Amino acid sequence: MLIEKEVNPSFEDFIFDWDHKFYFLVGGYGSSKSYHVALKLILKLLQEKRTALVVREVFDTIRDSCYSLLEEIVIDMGLDTRIKFTASPMQVRFPNGSKIIFKGMDKPSKLKSINNVSIVWIEECSEVKYEGFKELLGRLRHPSLSLHMILSTNPVSKDNWTYKHFFKNEKKKTFILDDEELYKKRIVVRNNTYYHHSLADDNLFLPKSYIEQLEELKTYDIDLYRIARKGRFGINGRRVLPQFEARPHYEVLQAIGNIKNPIKRVGFDFGFEDSYNALLRLAVDDKEKILYIYWEYYKNQMTDDRTAIEIAEFKSTQELIRADGAEPKTIKYFNQQGFNIRRAKKFPGSRLQNTKKVKRFKKIICSEDCINTVDELKDLTYAVDKNGEIIEDEFNIDPHTFSAIWYGLDGYEVADIKEQKYANSVYEKGKGVIKNTSTDPYNRKGGSVF
Template identity: 65%
Template sequence: MGGYGSSKSYHVAIKIIKKLLEEKRKVLVVREVFDTIRDSCFDLLQEIAINMGVYNTMQFMVSPMQIRFSNGSKIIFKGMDKPSKLKSINGISIVWIEECSEVKYEGFKEILGRLRYPGVKNHIILSTNPVSKSNWCYKYFFQDKSNNIFILDDEELYEKRVILRNYTYYHHSTVDDNFFVPKSYIKQLDELKIHDVDLWRIARKGRFGVNGKIVFPQFQMMDHDKVMKEIEHINKPILKNGMDFGFVTSYNALLKLAVDHDNKVLYIYEEYYSRDKTDIEISKDIEEFKKTREIIKADCAEPKAIKFYRQQGFKMKACKKFKGSRKQYTKKVKRFHKIICSDKCVNTVYELKNLTYKENKNGEIIEDEFNIDPHTLSAIWYALDDYEVSNLKGSGMRVFK
């Protein structure tokens, strides 16, 4: 992984050609969209074969697209936009996934299941520009805080450049590692910092982070004890609880909030986060709410679940939803001057700290769609269902308790 112009793809292509000249192998080259392969991977392999002086020992075919070697080695090309075609592939011992961050995780899992050629070492080579930390590549190869998975700190890779961890070889590069790139190109990448810091981080530095417009730039994490001390000093704190229901593929999120209305600060100080649990199991996990008789505002789209919790003794109420409520509720949360989250609420921090808006084909943000499905944000929406933040000009809107 690395920045623009760091010659990642070039070196992968060289590695594959050398391997196939030395050993009889069958290689699968993959991109998310098949139509992009000819002008990228196929042409690159052809260019390198000429430069290496081995072009005459290889046969480049365009229909079907493949490369044959005189020793019987072969390179075939597929797009993940047609994953069903992978099922008929056999004999593959090396896979190159170019721009792997664009490939869906389901596609990557499909490839893992196809790589099982006996008698030789099987390899998957993934090349990419690092994008958002919400991308599956970061979660799979570095860390996934929502599932308590830690493999490697990306900061360590930026420092050491090459790391072997378990069965994965990590290599980080930037344009500075490419001695053949013109200085004018490096200057263009440097100038990105002035106009687009996010793209500069990816293109010039080759680092993961936020990719897109941040939804809550005022969000910050704070030591839990400090959060609780600040809440203690709020003048008439407004305490709220919100819950978003999930099950197998989505998460249950229950948050405790404290609102400092005078200073327009939202505190998030406790979370419950789970998946693949029944309502009976969850009710046992959150039993404290039954004892304290605290009101929980929950998703009105789940009336059966709300009825169950009421029967169990919980003081749960349905939130209000309406057309455009996602957009309006998000704007409500954005009106807080600060959103301070306890460091104990690891899933809330993970979902909201780097939450970005989705964009349409014209690059315009979609105000009610995000780069991930943030269950903790839904819980906040419901918790603040009957509360309104005064606008930043201090219009003196009423507080509903």
């Protein structure tokens, strides 16, 4: 049977390519990636008798997205008399015995009854949890047919598992593909994975007004513009520490060595099951207002006795450790084991005050050897409320290394701009500020469509 269907040229190669196990499609809004995944699926199941599984994180979202899209394409191709759609259970059945079944990851128990699935399509895969992705990999099996998993998504934060699994994970030091290479080449094959990047410009069926609407995002929502218009991974939201940077370990040690009177600190945040023990060595250049982070210990599911063995060097150095005051029992244990450790102050509003303190540093320079600190802090962003306003003491993740910095800096204050202005000025009674003695070049006047 001859079937004619007009497609966007940028997807022609993708539709007919079945040589790889994984297909990862990422792109901006309106790029037609989901449409062409659905079309690819229909054509394959017409050719071969297969069972395909279509998944979204929430089952109730499937009917108005994947199911509806598949039905639209079948009707458009004039195959609605041969390919049957049933609402309960939600399925698509083909004349050759192929079928498409639909499941939501919000009901994982329903996956246990699935057998002989040779193709899985995870729509909006960034919404699915990493554990769910691994569970689906286990369900992808057939005694004789080739196995394929198709993942489609709009780009999200680089903290998302999709980026860490298919591109790079700095914490685990894994590198597969630079996303910039994908944006440039548009199609890349790496490690049995077919990567495809698309934009609204690739969809020749879109009205011009839609693209103009996406362009308007640049004027009022730069994060959404990056996602919707440019189709790129990045940082979602406002960064907490825009002055944070990672440098080679030897450079950090050299910079600390050049500080005349460095303030050395150690901070310890306790954790066990899902959280982490985060122990950091810090150095402060008080004159230049630079915070250096040059050593880390970062582990979870560690009992106190095991942790004490692994950080035993602090017993011999007797460095003062300032630790999470909410864990007095743990602090007492480490004291009994010979560690020089004390509680850092905690009080209502201390999270916000500590965050503001760290933000006052002109620079925060971290050794690249502190991979977990870099991973947590380089793209740390504020959480937002239902109105889209930032919450100044809540973040997109639980940053244990940030808490360790709070505790380590307990008792140390970073002068803010107002304090620096008056500290660098000479006063004369009745005349106010008469001379600015600041050497800071920035302190010239004493501080100055979906």
